[in-house]
Amino acid sequence: MKILSYPPRMAYILAFFALVNIAVSCTPSTPEAEMPILVENEGRYALLVDGEPFFVFGGQSANSSTWPNMLPRVWSAIESMHANTLEIPIYWEQFEPEPGKYDYSIIQMVLDQARERDVRLVLLWFATWKNGSNHYMPQWMKNDAKKYPNLMNKEGRYVDSPSPHATAAMEADAGAFTEFMRYLKKADPGHTVIMVQVQNEPGSWYSVRDYCPAAQQLFEQPVPEALLKAEVLEQLNIPAGARGTWEEVFGKDADEYFHAWHVASYIEYVAAAGKAVNPLPMFVNAALRDPLTNPPATHYESGGPTDNVIPIWKAAAPSIDIVAPDIYLRGDETVLKVIELYARGDNALMVPEVGDHAKYLYKVIEKGIGFASFGIDTRWGGAAGDRPNPLAEDYKLLAPMAGKLAQWSFEGRIQSVVEPEEGDPSQRINLGDWEAVIRFGKGQRLDLLQDQQPQNRNGKAMIIKLDENEFLAVGTTCRFTFNPIGKNEGKNWQYLKVMEGYYEKGEFQMIRILNGDQTDWGGPYIGEIPTLLHFTLGVRE
The missing domain is CATH 2.60.220.20 (putative beta-Galactosidase from caulobacter crescentus)
Known part of the structure; x- marks a missing residue:
């Protein structure tokens, strides 16, 4: 069994899972409480919370709901759907309204209210990327496009998507994220927060990659050695031993692979900085492409952790524990293929956003660690009796046995x-x-x-x-x-x-x-x- 992130008491895990061979790549937990961790055995994963298996029966609030006057409706929705976990965004623009000045009030409010209700939290860091754009950057950054540029398309026009080559933006994001994680460590010793999402659906919709002169210069340089490992190339259907520029190694996929590498590397820089002070499990969510038709990168959000570039993300962003699919695609064949592609031996299946996809909940319980309905306070109504969430009856029955289900999934019994x-x-x-x-x-x-x-x-x-x-x-x-x-x-x-x-x-x-x-x-x-x-x-x- 392999332990990812950081462990609680080692003897407890050994006894709990009755397994012998454990590989550990982490540091000791704090004395206050056991750190939530991911554990893996033979390609199956479990999320441990307070040292015990835990399945996320979650609901995610709408994007603009992390405000005092909106939270009552969010909590009403969580209660009416019987969720054990709330996924909710934290906004960089609110957290750092001026450079180096931080406002912790919203974070503390969410922590306090979650504890009152005995609900766990997954906090979503809306920062450099939100659905491919930079709309959650602080205003002081938006006003300085030269220092914090967007990417440039082939025609030489800037588009509504941040450049992953903007070092100043990356360093600013890492600084704010580190302060956010540091505050969580201090304010949440009991780990009400069990995971953190770093960014939201990163990538770009309006250009396959950044074509600015600095990016083009990088594109014409040799591919980094970390991406040329035989096991990575094999997953990308590239012959072992391939060397050269991006175009020489990857051909028609070079633009997309280059962009994925640099988006993932940027997020790795941010995640690693935050994890150094508070090593909670971290994931990045993906706006999906059609997994059955292999569409061109112009038809989906290029650069994000879509199924075809998961090996690139794994190589570029080791601090990211999970790449997670947001499932809005339709049809059994398509959705089940997505689940298959993201439930990998090197990746726990976590589905942080779904539409009305209750049909696939059990498949994710079988193979994964969590499932969450999106927009619970606006799409389904926040008061008990308002247009009930289609997951409510399942959650009502299954959330009280979340620990058992997580254990059985880890053991391959489901x-x-x-x-x-x-x-x-x-x-x-x-x-x-x-x-x-x-x-x-x-x-x-x-x-x-x-x-x-x-x-x-x-x-x-x-x-x-x-x-x-x-x-x-x-x-x-x-x-x-x-x-x-x-x-x-x-x-x-x-x-x-x-x-x-x-x-x-x-x-x-x-x-x-x-x-x-x-x-x-x-x-x-x-x-x-x-x-x-x-x-x-x-x-x-």
Whole structure:
């Protein structure tokens, strides 16, 4: 098992995960509280908070909501959707209104209010980049375009995107971010803040890269050695041993790769400075490209951590623990491909922004560490009863078992499926000596399923293997049944017990035992409200 970021008590981790070989690349934690950390084992990740696995059932506020008069609506939204974590921006323009003068009031207000509600925080540093632009830079920087320039396009015009080659801007950002992280270390010894996002969807929309004379001079120089390592080139489909200028090594992709390297290097400078004083886990979010069609870089935000340049980001920005997809793309094939591409052996899957994508929550629980709905205080309404967030029922059921789910995911016990958008509504999961069969649809009986398919196929299901014959299952608009396979193949079987329930304080609490009509017509059925079932299966010899 490998520990990323900085560890809590080493003996605790050893005992908790019952693993032996641990590689440590970090410094001791402070005595006040255990530092949130990422741990990795065989390509699976867990986020540890207070020394225990934690899954982020999150909600992100709208961009302009971190103000005193807006926060009541944010907290109302968090409460009504049953989230355990709020993602909320911190604005550079508010934090450093004059050079070297800092205003900590907003940060302290958010910390205090989160603690009152027992909600964790992921703070989003809106600074040099926000959606490819520099709109959150302080006004004193915006007024000095010569010192803090935007990038130049091929036609020689400046566009609305900051240049990653602006050293003065990079140093100013690093200075402010370091002060922000230093204040967090002092004001938050209990680690209400569990992660920090550095920038927001960095890159550029209006030019593939910066074409100013200074950038062009860099472009014509040899590619940095750190990017020419064999393992990096292999991931970029470039022959090992390639050397030369950007164009000589990367050909038609040279402009985009050059830009990605320098955007990532800029953010590495900022992140490393902040991490040196307060080593919380850090991530950068990505405005995605279509992962199925390989579009040109002019069609998406060039330079950010899109799937095709993740190896470049990993090489350029080692202080960034995670590159994270913001998922607004549509369609099962597309979204599931994004999840596959970002759940890498060298990258924990964290989804800090989604639209109304509740269908894919279980897939992220299976493979990742967190999931958050965007714009919770404006898109879904902030008061209880106002246009409920589509994740609210799932969060209500699952957030109380966030620690268990995070542990099971880390151990590889979870498998999930989504309802196919067309064709056969059934899905199957191999569980060793059992095969779970999940039939999606709104029919209350198996013989009615085909006639009562929902108009929108948004069903989902997740199964956790507790033991060889014992499973938890949760889903929406689906029916669960099982087939004996493996050593059980060909044998008669039956439900020994099926319980409906919930988790409280880490323990399963039974609501009722299901039997008769609730199990005999093709297995237990779950409607549009997610339900947790506990199965114990047996074969009759």
